Amino acid sequence: MNKHLVRFLIRNYPFKKGRGSLIAYAMKHVSGMNISADAFGNRFLLDLDNYIDCRMFLEGSYEQHDIMILTRCVEQYDCRYFIDVGANIGVYTVPLAAHSRVRKVYAFEPDPRNYAQLTANIFLNRRHDKVTAYHLALSAEPGLGTLHTASEPNRNESGKFNTGANSLIFNPERHTGSGVEVQTQTVDALIQLEGQNIAVKIDVEGHELSVLRGMKNCLAKNRCVIMVEAFDERFEAVNDYLHESGYKLCGDSQLSKFNYVYVTDERRHIP
Structure with missing residues (x-):
């Protein structure tokens, strides 16, 4: 074919x-x-x-509408920094790095295969001067963790690998028994920004609450626009934590399923 x-x-x-x-x-x-x-x-x-x-x-794209929504948030809220947690191969990192308003991108990807492509795609688009890529997983504290591998192609409908489903949280319906040991670190230990407007995307297959706990200072000292994927069983905990941290949920029915956007002021809305 x-x-x-x-x-x-x-x-x-x-x-x-x-x-x-x-x-x-x-x-x-x-x-x-x-x-x-x-x-x-x-x-x-x-x-x-x-x-x-x-x-x-x-x-031509993956989650194209969500990327466009986040881009409009960058423009409306004048975000000069972008933190991509679970960057995969650069689906969000590369287009956001191309935006003239964004000065710096921090991209985090623990999977060795994804990380290799991420760095290649940063290079292909000549964004290496703007993007710092980290080969590690973000969490609530530094240490080591097991990145659980997604099911083999013959166990899913697409017949494809899905490294985007790899996670530090084991799910017997989605993961094999194998995994790879990865370094974990916190946002607060790696990024010291204060008084900035920051766009954040978190897609970590169930580990999002730990990521958010590891960026407590970043959330408190900056004005963040956060796009986070949270499955139904984890949404309440994520929503409660962000609410307690001063962030409000704002809706857009066109976002991909399980993706939510939070901002620091309840009067704000997704453009």
Whole structure:
């Protein structure tokens, strides 16, 4: 199957109905490595045997609307810094680093495979002067942890690896029994900013509360806009912690499922 022809058909498919089935079929029939431009004009080294990479190749982006929402937040709240927790291959890091208003990006990714692609994609887009990438996991305290590996391709519907589902929190329905030992650290130990407007994205597959506890000073001493993924069973704890820290939930029905945005002033809203 010609993967470039398939990509063209999907990106130009005019109907909502049937689009999901077309993408699901295509994902099972494209593979290999590819350098491809996303919807924002950034170049990415993609492994088409990996779920997120394949979606980016076929559709032009992954969580495109959420990236656009966060970009508008950067503009409205004049955010000069971006902290990407669970940066994966740079899906958010690269486009946010391209924004003229953002001075500095801190990207954190513990998975060795993802981190290798993250640094490659930073280099491909000539953002190495603006982005500092860390090969570690963020948590509530420094130490060591086990990054649990997502299920094998034959155990999920897409037939792809999904390194984006790797987590410090073991889930028998999503992870194999294997994992890799990773270093853990806190935001507060690594980033000392005060009085700044900061955009934050947290996607750590269940470990978000620990990440937030490890950035207590950052949240208190700065004005942050936080996009956090929180599954249903963990949402209440995350919401309570951020509320106690002075942050309010603001809604946008178009955000991807389980993604939420918090700001420091309840009168603010997502642009």
